Amino acid sequence: MKGITHSKAPYFFIAPTLILLTVFSLLPILVALIISFTDMDLAGLADWSTISFVGLKNYADVITDPIFIKAILNTLFYVVFGVPFVILCSLAIAIMINYGANRIFKVFRVIFYMPSVTNVVAVAVVWGFLYNPIFGLFNYLLEWVQLPAVPWLQDPIMAKISLILMALWRGIGLNMIIFIAALQGIPKTYYEAAQLDGASTWKQLTNITIPMLRFAIFFVSITTMIGWLQFFEEPFIMTNGGPLDSTTSVALFIYRNGFQLSDFGYAAAGSFVLFIAIIVITLVQFRFQSKETDL
Amino acid sequence: MSSQAKAAKPAKPASGEKALKWILGITLAVGGILVILPFIWMILSSFKHEGEIQNIPPTLWPERFTTENFKNLFENLNFGVYLKNTFIIVLFSFFGLFLNAMAGFGFAKYKFKAKDKLFYLVLATMMIPGQVTMIPVYLILNEMQLTNTMIGVVLPGLVGAFGIFLFRQFMSTIPDELLEATRLDGAGEFRTFLQIVLPISKPILAVQGILAFIGGWNSFLWPLIIANDEKLYTLSVGLSLLKGQYGGNYALQMAGSTFMVVPIIIIFIFFQKHIIENYSISGMK
Numbered sequence: 001m002k003g004i005t006h007s008k009a010p011y012f013f014i015a016p017t018l019i020l021l022t023v024f025s026l027l028p029i030l031v032a033l034i035i036s037f038t039d040m041d042l043a044g045l046a047d048w049s050t051i052s053f054v055g056l057k058n059y060a061d062v063i064t065d066p067i068f069i070k071a072i073l074n075t076l077f078y079v080v081f082g083v084p085f086v087i088l089c090s091l092a093i094a095i096m097i098n099y100g101a102n103r104i105f106k107v108f109r110v111i112f113y114m115p116s117v118t119n120v121v122a123v124a125v126v127w128g129f130l131y132n133p134i135f136g137l138f139n140y141l142l143e144w145v146q147l148p149a150v151p152w153l154q155d156p157i158m159a160k161i162s163l164i165l166m167a168l169w170r171g172i173g174l175n176m177i178i179f180i181a182a183l184q185g186i187p188k189t190y191y192e193a194a195q196l197d198g199a200s201t202w203k204q205l206t207n208i209t210i211p212m213l214r215f216a217i218f219f220v221s222i223t224t225m226i227g228w229l230q231f232f233e234e235p236f237i238m239t240n241g242g243p244l245d246s247t248t249s250v251a252l253f254i255y256r257n258g259f260q261l262s263d264f265g266y267a268a269a270g271s272f273v274l275f276i277a278i279i280v281i282t283l284v285q286f287r288f289q290s291k292e293t294d295l
Numbered sequence: 296m297s298s299q300a301k302a303a304k305p306a307k308p309a310s311g312e313k314a315l316k317w318i319l320g321i322t323l324a325v326g327g328i329l330v331i332l333p334f335i336w337m338i339l340s341s342f343k344h345e346g347e348i349q350n351i352p353p354t355l356w357p358e359r360f361t362t363e364n365f366k367n368l369f370e371n372l373n374f375g376v377y378l379k380n381t382f383i384i385v386l387f388s389f390f391g392l393f394l395n396a397m398a399g400f401g402f403a404k405y406k407f408k409a410k411d412k413l414f415y416l417v418l419a420t421m422m423i424p425g426q427v428t429m430i431p432v433y434l435i436l437n438e439m440q441l442t443n444t445m446i447g448v449v450l451p452g453l454v455g456a457f458g459i460f461l462f463r464q465f466m467s468t469i470p471d472e473l474l475e476a477t478r479l480d481g482a483g484e485f486r487t488f489l490q491i492v493l494p495i496s497k498p499i500l501a502v503q504g505i506l507a508f509i510g511g512w513n514s515f516l517w518p519l520i521i522a523n524d525e526k527l528y529t530l531s532v533g534l535s536l537l538k539g540q541y542g543g544n545y546a547l548q549m550a551g552s553t554f555m556v557v558p559i560i561i562i563f564i565f566f567q568k569h570i571i572e573n574y575s576i577s578g579m580k
Binding site for chain 1: 312316319322326327330332336349350351352353394397398400406413416417422425427430431434437451456459485488516530531532534535538545551556563570
């Protein structure tokens with residue numbers, strides 16, 4: 001009907017991106033799966049004949065590797081404490097800004113969003129200085145209000161919390177914007193009806209706002225959780241996994257084995273364990289969510 | 296009791312609301328100061344002398360302003376080269392933006408075989424974690440002999456599903472009649488795209504352009520993995536190198552950070568309305 005040029009045109013438009021996505025997103029999954037069953041390393045990179053098939057050895061090794069187990073536990077720590085913390089803070093700030101709804105409150109929107117656009121390396125360098133036990137600002141402020149100094153990056157547990165605090169600072173903005181957009185989508189008539197019934201501001205918040213935000217909270221919790229599972233730059237730059245691997249994330253473990261030790265097969269196996277974990281957690285959350293909406 | 300409460304109600308919400316607004320405003324202001332504090336600390340420290348930075352207790356305001364740290368970045372470190380590379384990456388990311396726009400148009404305005412399946416495939420790539428593709432992409436680039444080249448640095452992140460998705464959403468609102476009319480005038484498909492579709496898509500192009508700039512300016516992981524040579528480092532990689540080499544020189548580190556962060560903050564504040572609204576539109580639909 002539309003002639004020959006028409007039938008070819010759409011392929012001309014989508015071909016470049018499809019080729020790039022195939023080569024750099026889809027094909028790599030297959031490649032990663034294959035090399036995860038081999039002992040590919042730096043020598044194998046130069047000469048393929050030295051690569052040999054090792055079956056499930058990488059997987060068996062990686063799930064018994066004490067550092068990998070530590071990395072998983074650290075990553076779980078980030079997820080379990082980081083996700084609720086980020087959601088709670090960004091939701092609270094979004095509700096407060098939305099409630100204010102005037103020009104001054106719009107300025108806050110910009111301020112809280114600002115850290116999200118900044119460079120993660122620069123931010124990690126700055127926070128590394130803030131956390132410095134002797135010259136850093138944080139301990140100075142604590143001393144000023146007569147509180148004891150905190151070993152921000154020196155204590156294994158505290159180091160994880162410090163990284164979470166920094167990631168929280170950087171992560172609030174985007175989630176806050178998503179919540180504000182969802183808040184503005186709630187029909188005003190709901191609140192008007194509640195006000196006629198004499199419901200307090202708090203009642204309106206718990207009975208209208210939070211239930212209406214259920215999908216937004218679900219969306220943010222999935223994206224935030226995936227983000228925490230892939231936590232990489234912050235521990236890489238600030239602590240390099242230390243002290244004693246107490247901040248090493250799974251992503252950092254994969255990077256280190258892949259690019260610092262050139263143990264590609266082993267790192268690929270680790271990355272697949274992470275991939276499967278992400279898929280399982282996402283599916284569980286979807287299950288959970290659909291059950292909740294059924295009720 | 297209850298009648299008294301009822302009688303007081305019309306006046307009470309107004310003053311209660313005002314008080315609540317004040318409380319929220321003050322809470323947000325305290326939070327806002329905490330959010331900005333690291334930036335202020337960074338900028339002020341970057342103008343301090345190396346010695347002053349190690350003062351105990353630390354000073355907030357520099358005793359004597361100096362631009363020596365910034366000079367140092369360019370004279371003794373290779374920040375000029377890093378800056379040039381970063382700009383090259385930004386330019387490439389604009390090209391990637393153009394490719395995204397093309398694909399968005401293809402998916403929005405044509406009917407073809409397996410269109411829906413291909414689009415879902417594009418969306419599926421969003422779910423793949425970077426850690427899984429990191430190693431195989433490196434191996435693929437190595438096979439293509441693109442490691443330690445600029446092309447190798449930019450190719451993996453050139454196009455992205457999210458951008459394609461946003462362009463498709465926007466472009467599907469362009470009326471078909473308009474495209475038909477230009478075709479009847481004898482314009483080819485690509486010319487229609489360049490001369491009709493792109494100008495109409497200016498709002499989304501602007502937002503995506505700003506985001507592409509920020510993304511390119513901040514790019515870290517691929518330059519870190521692909522570039523073995525300092526000649527190919529970006530500002531982010533250079534800064535992480537600086538942190539490794541001059542671990543104790545915080546004034547220099549803060550100058551490097553300021554140099555990376557302040558331009559982005561200025562661009563962000565200038566365009567914040569568009570950037571934030573872009574997410575508001577795309578976020579929840």
